[in-house]
Amino acid sequence: MKNLSILLCFTCLIFFVAPVQAQDNTKNSSIGIQFNPYLDSYFFDGIYTKWVFAIRYGFNINDHISFGPEFSGFYLDHTITKFTDFNFGGFVRYALLPASRIKPFLEFSPYYSIYHYKIDPSPNWEGFDKESTYFSGYLSPGISLYTKKRKFSLDLMYKFSITNKPEAPFANSNKSVFSYRLNFNF
Numbered sequence: 001m002k003n004l005s006i007l008l009c010f011t012c013l014i015f016f017v018a019p020v021q022a023q024d025n026t027k028n029s030s031i032g033i034q035f036n037p038y039l040d041s042y043f044f045d046g047i048y049t050k051w052v053f054a055i056r057y058g059f060n061i062n063d064h065i066s067f068g069p070e071f072s073g074f075y076l077d078h079t080i081t082k083f084t085d086f087n088f089g090g091f092v093r094y095a096l097l098p099a100s101r102i103k104p105f106l107e108f109s110p111y112y113s114i115y116h117y118k119i120d121p122s123p124n125w126e127g128f129d130k131e132s133t134y135f136s137g138y139l140s141p142g143i144s145l146y147t148k149k150r151k152f153s154l155d156l157m158y159k160f161s162i163t164n165k166p167e168a169p170f171a172n173s174n175k176s177v178f179s180y181r182l183n184f185n186f
Contacts, residue, residue: 063098
């Protein structure tokens with residue numbers, strides 16, 4: 001079962017991940033989607049899977065600055081537990097070394113978040129249903145690794161939440177998380 005979970009994980013990473021970012025003077029835009037499982041012990045033990053998603057459009061102002069709208073979040077739909085977090089906002093990115101295929105960057109993403117958490121009642125539990133909305137965002141340093149023709153890139157970043165709300169802003173239930181994206185640039 002564990003080997004099947006690992007195989008499923010890599011299959012999802014290969015076929016379901018396709019988000020966006022762009023930082024190339026010949027490629028002015030980027031568009032794509034991200035849809036992948038959050039890889040934690042619950043996923044590898046086969047207990048449940050949290051799904052992370054994002055849809056972005058990016059536009060390059062110049063070789064260093066890009067921005068655009070973003071819809072992102074994550075959800076969990078388990079036997080009695082349902083959890084969703086939808087984020088509507090945008091991003092601004094400043095990248096260094098525009099001529100390089102390895103580009104460090106700093107990204108800021110403010111967004112409006114809709115958080116919903118529900119546990120169905122059971123004989124030992126009366127149930128729980130909570131919904132809240134708030135403004136939040138993240139600040140993220142990272143690096144982009146580009147292919148030779150710069151059509152694809154991989155972003156490796158560490159996100160830090162800028163919210164003080166008790167709700168967990170990321171899929172790992174913490175205020176910071178490692179994240180990655182596969183990008184298509186045009």
